[in-house]
Amino acid sequence: MGAIVAEKLAKRFGNVHALEDVSFKVSKGELFGFLGPNGAGKTTTINILTGLARPDTGAISISGIDCTHSPKAAQGLIGVVPDESNLYPELTGFDNLCFCASLYGLKKSDRVSRAAELLRSLGLAEAASRKFGGYSKGMKRKLTIAAGIIHNPPILFLDEPTTGIDVASARQIRQLISGLNRSGTTILLTTHYIEEAERLCSRIAFIASGKIIKTDTIENLIQPAKEKNVMEITLSKRAKISFESMASAFPNLSLSCPEDGRIRVESGEPIRAGVLVRYLEENGHEVMEARRIHPSLEDVFVRITGIEAGAMKKEREKSIL
Amino acid sequence: MKTWIAFWNIILKDMRAYYLKPPNISWGIIFPLAWTGMFFIRSGGGFDGVLDLLPGLMAISILFGTTSMLAVTVTFEKKGKSFDRLLLAPIPLGVLMLAKTSGAIVFGIANAFVPVAMACFFFDLSRVGWLTALPAVILIAVSSTFLGLFIAVSVSEVFEAQTFSNFFRFPMIFLCGLFFPIERLPFFIKPLSYIFPLTYGADILHGAFNRAHIMPLGLDFVLLGAFCVFLFLWSYRNIKKRWIM
Numbered sequence: 292m293g294a295i296v297a298e299k300l301a302k303r304f305g306n307v308h309a310l311e312d313v314s315f316k317v318s319k320g321e322l323f324g325f326l327g328p329n330g331a332g333k334t335t336t337i338n339i340l341t342g343l344a345r346p347d348t349g350a351i352s353i354s355g356i357d358c359t360h361s362p363k364a365a366q367g368l369i370g371v372v373p374d375e376s377n378l379y380p381e382l383t384g385f386d387n388l389c390f391c392a393s394l395y396g397l398k399k400s401d402r403v404s405r406a407a408e409l410l411r412s413l414g415l416a417e418a419a420s421r422k423f424g425g426y427s428k429g430m431k432r433k434l435t436i437a438a439g440i441i442h443n444p445p446i447l448f449l450d451e452p453t454t455g456i457d458v459a460s461a462r463q464i465r466q467l468i469s470g471l472n473r474s475g476t477t478i479l480l481t482t483h484y485i486e487e488a489e490r491l492c493s494r495i496a497f498i499a500s501g502k503i504i505k506t507d508t509i510e511n512l513i514q515p516a517k518e519k520n521v522m523e524i525t526l527s528k529r530a531k532i533s534f535e536s537m538a539s540a541f542p543n544l545s546l547s548c549p550e551d552g553r554i555r556v557e558s559g560e561p562i563r564a565g566v567l568v569r570y571l572e573e574n575g576h577e578v579m580e581a582r583r584i585h586p587s588l589e590d591v592f593v594r595i596t597g598i599e600a601g602a603m604k605k606e607r608e609k610s611i612l
Numbered sequence: 613m614k615t616w617i618a619f620w621n622i623i624l625k626d627m628r629a630y631y632l633k634p635p636n637i638s639w640g641i642i643f644p645l646a647w648t649g650m651f652f653i654r655s656g657g658g659f660d661g662v663l664d665l666l667p668g669l670m671a672i673s674i675l676f677g678t679t680s681m682l683a684v685t686v687t688f689e690k691k692g693k694s695f696d697r698l699l700l701a702p703i704p705l706g707v708l709m710l711a712k713t714s715g716a717i718v719f720g721i722a723n724a725f726v727p728v729a730m731a732c733f734f735f736d737l738s739r740v741g742w743l744t745a746l747p748a749v750i751l752i753a754v755s756s757t758f759l760g761l762f763i764a765v766s767v768s769e770v771f772e773a774q775t776f777s778n779f780f781r782f783p784m785i786f787l788c789g790l791f792f793p794i795e796r797l798p799f800f801i802k803p804l805s806y807i808f809p810l811t812y813g814a815d816i817l818h819g820a821f822n823r824a825h826i827m828p829l830g831l832d833f834v835l836l837g838a839f840c841v842f843l844f845l846w847s848y849r850n851i852k853k854r855w856i857m
């Protein structure tokens with residue numbers, strides 16, 4: 292039995308096909324990633340699964356409960372962290388958390404202790420009695436995440452948890468997410484940071500234009516790319532290299548030059564760095580570095596979806612470590 | 613039990629966040645005071661004049677108090693997306709809507725007693741049929757709140773909610789027999805009066821204060837109750853259709 296099962300979900304807004312035939316299954320205890328560019332349909336999928344929107348067609352089950360026609364049926368089992376930090380600006384951080392806990396029927400003593408615990412673990416204890424409206428963006432994000440997990444839901448939906456916040460906070464949030472997953476929470480996370488998906492998720496669905504293009508484990512996704520060996524060689528000067536003579540010296544390697552002074556070597560066989568370096572030095576080049584390139588999820592994503600990771604990459608660079 | 617914890621805390625949160633804020637408290641007092649003062653001075657009448665005026669003043673205070681609150685507690689929260697939290701909570705939609713409106717109902721009832729409290733200082737109000745007036749005040753507060761809810765869920769911007777509710781509120785002052793009997797309205801406008809629940813509420817109050825009702829009080833109560841149910845169900849349907857897309 293899957294914790295989250297979506298079958299053939301479709302949703303239109305006027306002429307926009309937000310989702311077309313989206314099916315996937317998240318097992319209990321899994322951390323499943325939904326990776327796709329802006330407008331791919333990630334938020335729409337979450338809204339449908341959590342009961343904020345109705346699918347035009349398709350079926351949903353959460354923890355074995357059929358939620359297609361009664362979206363309220365499983366709402367006690369799920370926690371949701373929306374893409375926007377939507378707590379009450381006029382309430383303090385602490386009161387916001389206590390209020391959210393009360394919506395799930397927690398007793399007063401539990402509300403208070405749980406709110407205090409979360410504020411402490413997210414480093415917001417100092418700001419507990421300040422109004423949410425006055426929080427910084429990162430603080431708002433953290434409190435919104437705290438509000439989503441205040442009732443210890445076994446299933447958690449996270450819509451772009453780290454978008455728009457600084458590197459340190461993003462790392463803290465990722466640690467929190469991993470921790471929740473280790474302690475047994477099933478998590479569906481959407482993101483457009485490829486790095487984040489690669490680091491956190493065990494399985495990933497690529498989504499673009501409302502369709503799931505591929506779903507698999509990270510290892511399986513990267514495997515085909517791994518079968519190819521890639522090496523990059525950096526020369527001391529941005530010198531021009533005579534490719535023809537090099538290519539004829541190494542007929543079973545495929546060579547390219549991404550920029551002056553750099554050579555990219557690809558082969559189905561293991562690449563012997565020593566031979567290449569010796570050849571280049573004998574031909575008057577000074578080699579600074581020869582490095583094996585590990586295939587990344589990004590390569591796979593670009594190859595499978597055909598979407599240049601440009602826009603997504605720019606954001607990603609902000610978020611790395 | 614869990615649903616009750618949620619229900620009660622939604623009311624408490626709205627009280628703290630909106631109703632008990634100084635601007636609202638003072639608005640809730642000043643507005644009825646201003647109306648009351650204006651009419652008392654204008655009419656300059658004695659005791660009978662007051663019994664004529666109070667029903668209208670109470671009704672208008674409730675109407676404006678309740679409808680203006682819903683634009684904040686519902687439309688504003690929907691706009692800021694915090695309303696989604698409530699829709700995500702494991703509580704039935706009907707209970708959620710009752711929780712969101714209860715605060716406004718209580719606020720409206722409190723508003724109704726501002727003119728009464730003022731009149732108390734100068735006149736003896738013991739002749740008033742409070743056993744009839746009290747349930748009427750409650751039902752007027754409920755129906756006005758649900759009218760506000762109906763408006764709040766039909767729009768998406770706070771200013772639209774305000775404009776739209778004025779579209780109802782100002783005509784209602786004249787059409788619902790608050791300050792003069794609807795018999796005095798031109799015959800072609802008269803039917804309009806009967807589509808507003810406030811007409812029946814005001815009629816009950818006139819009956820309780822002055823025995824000046826024009827319809828049987830039982831019928832007034834039934835119709836007022838029916839309006840409450842209808843407006844609630846209509847808003848329920850609207851929320852389901854428009855907000856859970």
Ligand SMILES: Nc1ncnc2c1ncn2[C@@H]1O[C@H](COP(=O)(O)OP(=O)(O)OP(=O)(O)O)[C@@H](O)[C@H]1O
Nearest residue numbers: 304307309328329330331332333334335336374483
């Ligand atoms: N309420 C709505 N009305 C009209 N169109 C909508 C609505 N919600 C979503 N859409 C459209 O559906 C498509 C998918 O939107 P969605 O918000 O699910 O994307 P997303 O993957 O979450 O993107 P992002 O990364 O920007 O958050 C978009 O084309 C969007 O314009």
Ligand SMILES: [Mg+2]
Nearest residue numbers: 333334335374
């Ligand atoms: Mg989104």
